[in-house]
Every structure is written in C-alpha cells, then in structure tokens.
Amino acid sequence: xxxxxxxIEGKTTVNVGRDRAFELFTGHFGAWWPRRYHIGAAEVADVxxxxxxxxxxxxxxxxxxxxxxxRVLTWEPPERIVFTWQIGGDWQFDPDPAHASxxxxxxxxxxxxxxxxxxEQRHFERLVGGEGVYGAIEHGGGGWVALLxxxxxxxxx
Numbered sequence: 001x002x003x004x005x006x007x008i009e010g011k012t013t014v015n016v017g018r019d020r021a022f023e024l025f026t027g028h029f030g031a032w033w034p035r036r037y038h039i040g041a042a043e044v045a046d047v048x049x050x051x052x053x054x055x056x057x058x059x060x061x062x063x064x065x066x067x068x069x070x071r072v073l074t075w076e077p078p079e080r081i082v083f084t085w086q087i088g089g090d091w092q093f094d095p096d097p098a099h100a101s102x103x104x105x106x107x108x109x110x111x112x113x114x115x116x117x118x119x120e121q122r123h124f125e126r127l128v129g130g131e132g133v134y135g136a137i138e139h140g141g142g143g144w145v146a147l148l149x150x151x152x153x154x155x156x157x
Contacts, residue, residue: 003125070103082102104120
C-alpha cells in the first residue's frame, strides 16, 4: 500500500456572486489557466472543463489537437465541483481512473457579491509518480495558491 501524500490547498475571495464565480471558474478555465502548464505537444489555445458529471477536462492546442487531463466526477453548481487529475509523473494522461488524484472546488457565498473559493487536490499517491507530481505542483509554480491568484486576476483585473 502506498503512503498518503498530503493534499495541496488554495483559497481566494472574489467580489462577485457565487453563481458568477462558479461560471467564471468552470466555463472560462482557459482565460485564467497559465499557458505554460500543459502536456500536449502544441501550444495551448484553450483549457476546457465540460459542464457535467462525466465531462472531460482537457487542453486544446493551437493546431486543434486535444489532450485529456481528467474527468468531472461531481457537478453541483454553484456550490461545488470535483474533477480528476490523471496526469502521472511522466506528464502524460493516464486513462486509468484508479491512477487519478482529485480536485475539489467549493464556492462559499460570503455575501451577495463576494465568494470564497477553496480548492483541495488530494490522493496524489494514486498517481504513477505521484510524489514527483506533488512536488512539481506544490513547489514548482506556487500550486493552487498561484492558480487561484490567476483566476482572481481574471475575475477582478
């Protein structure tokens, strides 16, 4: 049995209502996701999270190619979404769902025009090469704290 690897968490607050915060996070992933974080051969044109349970999370290259990253497990707008990260230590998509970490995003209404977004990425030990993936995310680019800062910048430029 593989030892558990700690979760990576992030949190931010934006000055938009919960419905809008959810829609901007899920429906405009490509507007805030840093282009340098991709696994496909082509430069990234967009990052897409399909809005339904079973939907794909993938990158679309400037050449039209698509490269899967994971699947949507839970779709509960505007409160929560859970999706998989199926990218192993070789930085390639692993189609085996048993080799997936999970990302849970919760949207908390702090008022009519303020929302706190909390992200937890967990189960790195399920990934092939999970310790390396954990290290790269947590220490290589600021993890979900940096990603949520990019999201916040898109929401409130």
